[in-house]
Amino acid sequence: MTKRSGLEIEGTGALPLSESTFFILLSLAPEPKHGYAIMRDVQEMSGGRINLSTGTLYGAIKRLLEQNWIERIEHDPYPDGRSQLRKAYALTNLGRRILNAEILRLQSLVKTARLHTSEERA
């Protein structure tokens, strides 16, 4: 299995993203988050449609780390020791570029679909 690299963004390898991957990257776009926050974010953003289990989430995180789309950082949301989660995940530049490319691809799809459906109506 070959690793996906940044060179494939413009090619066919990296895109389209699976829905879970897309939402995980989207969740990390504004700021770094720990695992449980990503899980809740994905559920909220997908309107409750995607409910990642712990196993699925960490399987996906592992692959995203291997592909260098995200990175693991030290991050304590509660420095007083309330939080047990000291590790968080952040988008890398490559991950951000891939997310942007996917958003552009989806926008283009929606634009095409709108164009065709409005032509049919007319």
Place this chain on the structure above:
Amino acid sequence: MFAELIKAAARLLIQQHPQAFRNQFGEEMQVVLEAKLNDARCAGRPNFVGTCAQEILGLFGSLLVEQWLARGRGEFPMFSNDWRRFHILSLVTPLGLGAVLLIVNPRFLAKLLASGLGWLTAVTFVLAVALIALTLPARCRTPHKTVMAALVAVLAAACVLFGPALVMVLEAYPTLLSLEYAVLAALILADIAIMAVIVAVLRRGGLLRTS
């Protein structure tokens, strides 16, 4: 109680992931899982039960995927570090349960053994052989081991017949059931003998070796 059981099952499943995965994410997964279960518990019983089922299935799925991927990298993923503990546990648990049943209700145990243990042994070993064979790196899967695995499958098939055959014997000679302890001892010995043969064959075939 139920929550503790689920957490224990989840911990067990996390521990069966490949070592590298476990070292990287194991602790974090447990913290996330506990937080998720606590939140689900606050959201009501149906939500909690659904979340438990989803988590266990999810962990089982990721266990299979990660073991499969580790195998592709040529690692010995299963039993890589605490396999001895795993084997001891797998032997001690049924024996412990058997001991408790023996004290509480020996007649029930005799019937249970006659109707189920042979079959359960067969299923367990077929699954174990399949899993071990699947997780062996390609360079270790020699024809010799395939023959051994086939032999084990034949033995396991014999185990499948073991239970029904015993039931038939007990039905034909019900007086045997009055000799509860003798029947029980015979059944346990027979089952242990079958397991010993299978383990010996596995060892001879190198299927239980990890390095």
